[in-house]
Amino acid sequence: MTSVRYLFPSLVLLAAFLAIWEGYVALTDVSSLVLPAPSDVLNGLWVERYVIARHTLATLGVALVGFSLSVIFAFVVSILLHFSGWLRRGMMPLLVASQTVPIVALAPLMVLWFGFGLLPKVLLVILVTFFPMVVSLTSGYASLPRAFRDQLVSMGATRWVIFRRAALPSARAQFFSGLRISATYAIVATIFAEYAGARRGLGIYILAAKNNFRADLVLSAVFVSACLTLVLLTVIKGIKRMTRRRYRRENNA
């Protein structure tokens, strides 16, 4: 009931947007090659459902592999940066600079260097998604209140113990914020990588549909990619809820 109440405004706005769009297409008689109506998009999605599903699975696979590796990589990097001030000062500007490289330029280069396989796409997803997580983790570790740290130091805790017992748990909320931001990039980055060169995936499907002047199918694939991102965000929300210690305790009791 709470989730329905939460989603209601979005659903109303979405319905209004689709209705206006549908009405505009019907009233202006605009060509479906330029702007297909939402009903055409849904029809295209239904007709092409098996093909789109196959491409969707390919995209999802790459996104999940890339995103999972990115989470691991972000944790490793954030821990290194947390423990080494020298490394933090040296690497942070480089990491920031890495985010200014346009993905449009990088995606074809990745394909050029690593071919049409899984590697270039996974690398691109990692490159795009790991930065928000590193930033959120490092600032999460740094947000540990001084009094908490002092309490542990007075007990004789080592730097590692302080990190494990206090800094890491205190970064939880910020980590999930970073994870949510990264998740929104994951599918887009995968599609971009596929767009630059792939055998399967929503990116290559969109490219083919565009080349065939099938705007309805392009929008169908866009709709599916948006759904994938929403599913990924919902899964992350569920993981956040279920990994909360209080939730686990209450449900194991």
Add this chain to the structure above:
Amino acid sequence: MLEVRGLTIRTGAETLVEDLSLSLAEGSLTCLIGPSGCGKSSVVKWLAGVLAPELQAKGDALIDGSTAIFPHRDIAYQPQQDTLFPWLTAAENACLGLEIGGMERRAARDRVDALFPTFGLEGHEESFPDQLSGGMRQRAAFLRTIVQDARVLLLDEPFSALDAVTRLCMQDWLVARLAERPRAVLMVTHDLYEATQMADRVLVMAGGPGRIIADIPISTPSAERSETALAEIRSSLKLMLLKEIP
């Protein structure tokens, strides 16, 4: 038992505490009072090994005659806030010091569980800090400090976050808990009523730079500490503190 000699704490060119010496005996509760900014908390933090990095300290500390390096396993510290970790239950919070000290998790938990009724926290072992009242949180923090079995306890304004009524109840309660085992306790407070009610010795600090200006023993037994019995000491302490306010 604990002796501090010639402690000077500086921050850049400014001297915060100058040539301060004090000693704490086993079984004593010493209160350190003084105006804000006179360096009370810095002295306690130095003893706890958590002095802010921007402060430089020079001085000697001895425990039972031997030079001590801080943090020291014979010293337990409780800062102003209760610092209970919100992601841990009350029992897990209470176990923290024991586990960091090397005690096995199960043994630490057994020791802590045995003390929960004494600390008025029975049935709240699995509660998270935000599910506890202010007084309960403070008792859980005391439990975490006291269970470490350190011979010296450093309490930095432990009641500052409590309301007046809870504070009064907690003062008597803490005196009773501390009396269960002989320890040397150094408690920082702003409140001279609290100091005279709880302590058997009051050290008065003055600021600019921080130094001890009076060492006042309170020999009246706890049970007989009424407003009238303590009126004279409180009045002289009040005068001393008022003189220190610029």
